[in-house]
Amino acid sequence: MGIVVSLDGDRGRKPSLDPLSELVAEDLKAVNELIVQRMDSPVELIPQLAGHIIAAGGKRLRPMLTLASARMCGYSGTRHVALAACVEFLHTATLLHDDVVDESDLRRGLASANTLWGNKASVLVGDFLFSRSFELMVEDGSLEMLGILSNASAVIAEGEVMQLITANDTETSETAYLEVIQSKTAQLFAAACKIGAVVAERPRIEEEALDSFGMNLGIAFQMIDDVLDYSAKQATLGKSIGDDFKEGKMSLPVILSFRRGDDEDRAFWRRTVEDLDQNEGDFEHALHLMEKHTALEDSVERARHYGAIARDALGLFSDRAEKSAFNELIDFCIERAY
Amino acid sequence: MGIVVSLDGDRGRKPSLDPLSELVAEDLKAVNELIVQRMDSPVELIPQLAGHIIAAGGKRLRPMLTLASARMCGYSGTRHVALAACVEFLHTATLLHDDVVDESDLRRGLASANTLWGNKASVLVGDFLFSRSFELMVEDGSLEMLGILSNASAVIAEGEVMQLITANDTETSETAYLEVIQSKTAQLFAAACKIGAVVAERPRIEEEALDSFGMNLGIAFQMIDDVLDYSAKQATLGKSIGDDFKEGKMSLPVILSFRRGDDEDRAFWRRTVEDLDQNEGDFEHALHLMEKHTALEDSVERARHYGAIARDALGLFSDRAEKSAFNELIDFCIERAY
Numbered sequence: 001m002g003i004v005v006s007l008d009g010d011r012g013r014k015p016s017l018d019p020l021s022e023l024v025a026e027d028l029k030a031v032n033e034l035i036v037q038r039m040d041s042p043v044e045l046i047p048q049l050a051g052h053i054i055a056a057g058g059k060r061l062r063p064m065l066t067l068a069s070a071r072m073c074g075y076s077g078t079r080h081v082a083l084a085a086c087v088e089f090l091h092t093a094t095l096l097h098d099d100v101v102d103e104s105d106l107r108r109g110l111a112s113a114n115t116l117w118g119n120k121a122s123v124l125v126g127d128f129l130f131s132r133s134f135e136l137m138v139e140d141g142s143l144e145m146l147g148i149l150s151n152a153s154a155v156i157a158e159g160e161v162m163q164l165i166t167a168n169d170t171e172t173s174e175t176a177y178l179e180v181i182q183s184k185t186a187q188l189f190a191a192a193c194k195i196g197a198v199v200a201e202r203p204r205i206e207e208e209a210l211d212s213f214g215m216n217l218g219i220a221f222q223m224i225d226d227v228l229d230y231s232a233k234q235a236t237l238g239k240s241i242g243d244d245f246k247e248g249k250m251s252l253p254v255i256l257s258f259r260r261g262d263d264e265d266r267a268f269w270r271r272t273v274e275d276l277d278q279n280e281g282d283f284e285h286a287l288h289l290m291e292k293h294t295a296l297e298d299s300v301e302r303a304r305h306y307g308a309i310a311r312d313a314l315g316l317f318s319d320r321a322e323k324s325a326f327n328e329l330i331d332f333c334i335e336r337a338y
Numbered sequence: 339m340g341i342v343v344s345l346d347g348d349r350g351r352k353p354s355l356d357p358l359s360e361l362v363a364e365d366l367k368a369v370n371e372l373i374v375q376r377m378d379s380p381v382e383l384i385p386q387l388a389g390h391i392i393a394a395g396g397k398r399l400r401p402m403l404t405l406a407s408a409r410m411c412g413y414s415g416t417r418h419v420a421l422a423a424c425v426e427f428l429h430t431a432t433l434l435h436d437d438v439v440d441e442s443d444l445r446r447g448l449a450s451a452n453t454l455w456g457n458k459a460s461v462l463v464g465d466f467l468f469s470r471s472f473e474l475m476v477e478d479g480s481l482e483m484l485g486i487l488s489n490a491s492a493v494i495a496e497g498e499v500m501q502l503i504t505a506n507d508t509e510t511s512e513t514a515y516l517e518v519i520q521s522k523t524a525q526l527f528a529a530a531c532k533i534g535a536v537v538a539e540r541p542r543i544e545e546e547a548l549d550s551f552g553m554n555l556g557i558a559f560q561m562i563d564d565v566l567d568y569s570a571k572q573a574t575l576g577k578s579i580g581d582d583f584k585e586g587k588m589s590l591p592v593i594l595s596f597r598r599g600d601d602e603d604r605a606f607w608r609r610t611v612e613d614l615d616q617n618e619g620d621f622e623h624a625l626h627l628m629e630k631h632t633a634l635e636d637s638v639e640r641a642r643h644y645g646a647i648a649r650d651a652l653g654l655f656s657d658r659a660e661k662s663a664f665n666e667l668i669d670f671c672i673e674r675a676y
Contacts, residue, residue: 043499097461123435123461124498127468131491134472138484146476146484153469160462161381 015331017059023325024067027081031063034085038132049117049125054092061221062192063088069196069210072322079199082136086149087192089133094156094188096126145195152191159183163249170258170266170274172250178219181226186218193217209313213326216310221333223303226251227296228337230287242283248273252302256295257286265289300337307334353669355397361663362405365419369401372423376470387455387463392430399559400530401426407534407548410660417537420474424487425530427471432494432526434464483533490529497521501587508596508604508612510588516557519564524556531555547651551664554648559671561641564589565634566675568625580621586611590640594633595624603627638675645672 021028039050063084070080099122130153137146162180166172193214197207229244230253244251250273258269268285271277290296307330317323359366377388401422408418437460468491475484500518504510531552535545567582568591582589588611596607606623609615628634645668655661 041496041499043496043503045499045503046496094465097465119457120502121499124495124502127432127435128492128495128499130465130468131488131495134484134488135492138481138488141481143476143479143481146472150469150472150476154466154473157462157466157469158379158381158384161379161383161459161466164458164462165381165383 015328015335017061017329017332019321020064020068020325020329023071023321024064027067027071027084028060028064030078030081031060031067031084031088034082034136035088038085038089038136039129041128045117045121046125046128049096049121050092050129053095054088060088062091062188065189065192065214066196068322068325069193069214070199071196072317072320072326073197073200073202073206073210075196075200077199079140080196082140083145083195083199084192086133086136086140086145087188087195089129089136090149090153090156091188093126093130093133094160094184096122096129098160142198144198148191148195148198152187155183155187159185159187166250168248168274168276169250170254170269172255174252174255174259177250177252177255181219181222182215185222185225186215189218189221190214205316209316213310213313216306216313217330217333220303220306220310220330223252223299223306224334224337227253227299227303230290231296231337245272245283245286246278248276252299253290253295254286256298257289257293260293260295261289296337300334303334303337307331353666353673355399355667355670357659358402358406358663358667361409361659362402365405365409365422366398366402368416368419369398369405369422369426372420372474373426376423376427376474377467379466383455383459384463384466387434387459388430388467391433392426398426400429400526403527403530403552404534406660406663407531407552408537409534410655410658410664411535411538411540411544411548413534413538415537417478418534420478421483421533421537422530424471424474424478424483425526425533427467427474428487428491428494429526431464431468431471432498432522434460434467436498480536482536486529486533486536490525493521493525497523497525504588506586506612506614507588508592508607510593512590512593512597515588515590515593519557519560520553523560523563524553527556527559528552543654547654551648551651554644554651555668555671558641558644558648558668561590561637561644562672562675565591565637565641568628569634569675583610583621583624584616586614590637591628591633592624594636595627595631598631598633599627634675638672641672641675645669 035054036051039054040047066084066087067080070083134146134150137149159180159182162176163184166176166180190211191214193210194207197210226244226249229241229249229251231241243249244254254269254273258266261269268282268289272282272286310330311327314323314326373392374389377392378385404422404425405418408421472484472488475487497518497520500514501522504514504518528549529552531548532545535548564582564587567579567587567589569579581587583592592607592611596604599607606620606627610620610624648668649665652661652664
């Protein structure tokens with residue numbers, strides 16, 4: 001099945017998004033154009049607000065997953081462009097609603113939409129993007145795609161509600177945490193990848209392999225994101241460090257620190273995370289406890305586990321540039337913790 | 339084309355929803371069962387919160403429109419039940435997001451969901467219901483239905499954003515007001531009716547007739563709703579009177595009073611509605627100005643105009659119990675102002 005060449009590449013180089021970005025650059029440009037076109041509305045506030053959050057842009061990771069998955073599956077048509085735009089619209093709608101929910105002040109290093117325009121506008125423009133996403137899917141015309149993405153949407157919303165319930169609850173288990181991030185983050189990664197196989201009309205085993213790749217990559221990605229909230233320099237991450245702590249989010253580093261701590265430690269977490277009774281120096285003490293219990297390192301270790309599953313999920317695809325870029329993406333998602 | 343009988347019925351009787359409710363009672367029971375089944379989730383807060391708002395229930399006007407439209411078009415299948423549930427889910431999602439947006443304290447006479455569970459949960463459970471609605475549409479399997487309803491969703495969101503922009507702006511014109519209520523309310527009425535013709539596979543002229551019936555009925559309905567916010571007894575309406583005034587909503591009675599008023603009147607509206615600088619007695623003064631300028635009566639008069647268009651839109655359907663119930667529904671929507 002083709003010549004097997006080692007595509008691991010320069011082992012010394014820091015893993016990056018670049019190979020993936022370069023592979024899909026042309027397609028992604030088309031996605032961006034479609035996004036700008038479809039977020040338009042005579043109601044000016046809509047393109048203004050949507051444009052703000054979409055242009056701030058982030059990495060466009062999810063649409064890139066769709067584009068590269070389709071190409072890896074040998075797809076040579078153009079439907080994947082609109083489908084990738086659907087995925088990004090769904091993601092942006094979620095972000096807008098998430099910003100309202102979390103009352104976060106920063107998103108990707110810029111003021112978040114709700115700070116600039118208010119919660120009301122963020123909720124409604126989120127709804128608009130959500131609807132636009134479904135309009136685009138309808139235009140694509142595949143009920144299978146619509147099924148995958150509407151189901152992903154429902155699961156994401158369920159995950160967000162779960163997260164809301166577990167927030168400030170120090171009794172949240174690692175299992176519950178895993179369920180939350182699987183739903184609220186990894187489900188869309190999984191759907192984004194799977195539709196690449198579906199649009200290429202590949203057999204079910206490849207659909208499932210890409211679904212699993214996306215799911216496990218998404219879990220690892222979110223775990224590292226949660227680690228970064230306690231370790232990243234704000235400048236590199238583009239979001240406020242310590243936000244999760246301030247909100248009392250029960251992310252993996254907190255769960256591990258709480259469970260590994262003594263009574264005094266647990267009293268600290270209950271006061272700060274459960275009662276949100278936080279004083280100066282508390283965040284530093286939280287970091288100290290995490291260090292004491294190697295909570296950040298071990299969270300990264302857990303992420304590596306899911307990264308490994310994601311890598312194996314790609315095993316049945318023949319070696320192509322996209323596969324290699326996906327493998328580097330897994331490394332990138334994990335290594336950015338350092 | 340069948341025997342034409344007068345179905346206008348007891349002219350002396352106060353128009354009510356009863357004939358419509360009785361006609362679709364059986365089907366509506368199936369819709370309610372499907373709704374309960376599909377709002378379920380292992381995340382308990384979801385059925386709790388969704389159940390609260392759906393059970394509070396309101397009149398189920400929109401799903402009844404779908405059910406009766408389908409029957410009026412001679413449809414004898416069962417797809418209209420799930421489609422009616424889709425419509426109600428979309429409506430409920432909008433209500434949940436609307437409650438967050440308006441910071442209203444009462445919805446249908448019960449505490450609103452956001453008061454009980456917080457804004458966060460309302461936004462997310464709204465998203466869940468929205469997604470569930472699309473999942474149901476996908477199961478129905480018609481891309482045409484999906485197109486109608488996803489488009490309606492986008493227009494509703496646009497209308498909500500427009501309303502947000504015009505709030506507190508005393509310069510809002512009657513035309514702008516009309517555009518808002520057409521989008522945020524009437525569009526879903528129109529879609530709910532139209533899909534009845536689509537599911538029955540009726541010719542385009544009937545689809546369009548039902549679309550127009552729903553659109554104009556929806557406009558009349560919202561206009562009266564806005565009148566009721568200045569005239570209804572809280573007990574009969576099941577919502578707080580004066581909410582729109584408190585929020586500075588530029589509804590038709592305010593627009594008419596502002597435009598017909600003198601400088602002193604306008605200064606009053608600017609202070610109370612634009613600056614939201616409201617004191618005791620201001621609401622009563624607002625009512626006084628509306629009386630002076632017959633703003634409420636004339637808003638009802640405007641609603642009658644749209645009611646008349648809705649009635650004529652039904653003209654090309656042969657006389658059936660559903661048509662008669664729809665005609666009474668138009669009267670009911672307008673007469674409830676008294």
